[in-house]
Amino acid sequence: MKNKLAILLVLVMLTLTGCSGKNNVDTAAGEPAESVTKLTMWSMETRNREIIEKSINEFNTAHPDIQITAEYFEDEALKTKMKVAIAGNQVPDIITYWSGETFDTLVATSMLGDITEQLSSDADFKNNVLPGGLETFTYDSKTYAIPVLFSGVSLWYNKEIFADNGLTPPATYDELLAVVDQLNAKNITPITIAGKDRWPVLHWFSYLAQRVGGTEPFEKAKSGEADFTQDSFVKAGELLRELAIDKKGFVNGFLGLDYAAAESLFVNGKAAMYLQGEWAMDSFLDDNFADKVGFVPFPSVAGGSGSVNIYHGGFGAGMAISSKTNQEAAYTAIRFLTDSAQRKEINEGANISPMKNPGLDEANMKPLAYEYDKSISENLEGFFGYYDQVLDAKRADQFLNSVGSIVGQESADVKEELAKVK
Secondary structure: HHHHHHHHHHHHHHHHHHOOEEEEEEEEOEEEOOOOEEEEEEEEEEEHHHHHHHHHHHHHHOOEEEEEEEOOOOOHHHHHHHHHHHHOOOOOEEEEOOOOOHHHHHEEEEEEOOOOOHHHHHHHHHHHOOOOOOOOEEOOOOOOOEEEEEEEEEEEEHHHHHHHHHOOOEEHHHHHHHHHHHHHHOOOOEEOOHHHHHHHHHHHHHHHHHHHHHHHHHHHHHOHHHOOOOOEEEEEHHHHHHHHHHHOOOOHHHHHOOOHHHHHHHHHHEEEEEEEEEHHHHHOOOOOOOEEEEEOOOEOOOOOOOOOEEEEEEEEEEEEEEEOOHHHHHHHHHHOOOOHEEEHHOOOOOOOOOOOOOOOOOOHHOOOOOOOHHHHHOOOOOOEOOHHHOOOHHHHHHHHHHHHHHHHOOOOOOOHHHOOOO
């Protein structure tokens, strides 16, 4: 009986050793090896998986005491998985996730680690982040993530169409309207837009509101200090209606076009302009089309206070660590993975680096991608978020409906439509 108990005790001890959070592997000489901290990472960057895996392998080789294993999920799948993780208080060691409401919840429920001190001790890296990058993930003066990308919406135009018709890319809204008139006179579709999806129309409204009144009116309306019938919003609605209805600036039937159909018109040379984010470059970089594409910031509005170097978009995703994991090891990992050198190949494609000095190699890039990334790095003064993502779900949907009415119904009263957002 004593022998059986002894054997059972040994088996229990072996089992407990194998289930511990660290791996303690005996060496050939019988001495315990250094313990290994294992980190699990969740990421929605499925498109960049191969590049990220190379970085992880490099990190794991250089840090035998810290080993990262990554899992990748499509957007909706990760959102669902995060809801379950939050409910069970089981957030992974490292997560690449979007800024916004869910990230706010993770911070509010103390599920994420505070990396303020580590960043403060790494001044060169911290100061290399574009304006607003770390601030996006900062709450009560504490920072919880490092941005991995910047998203910015620009006005893309077909250089060939513009050159053939003696047109200059618009720097002001009045110039844009004049270009629309000239294109319509020649039966060329001025602007393609996915009205069926609604949010591309909201991009136009949001930019106009910012160019008219800056970002303060939106912040006041968002907090409830004011509403969306402020003068800058009403003016933006009137300007947008002038473009869409009076000037017929958007492609005929745009309210029935989805994203793919609207984008295909631009890519196939059937429309002269397209307002969209940098993600659209994926479809622009084909060898037969890339050289025809140019871009300008959204035009200024006469008498307005918003700078053209304030972009609609922002730092849409950041890399964070769980508050429950090994803080030193996890920070070491995300600092490595977010470094410009590790994300260089990603940012040389259809992405914008969140760093002032991204270390891009022009020889590896399509000229369009290089020029766009360079333009953002050199000119970005700040950003304002997507209305439908920054607002709560109820007001976001109301805004999408109201803007749709403004561009779709000639008889719609702009102020009355905006008053519905509450």
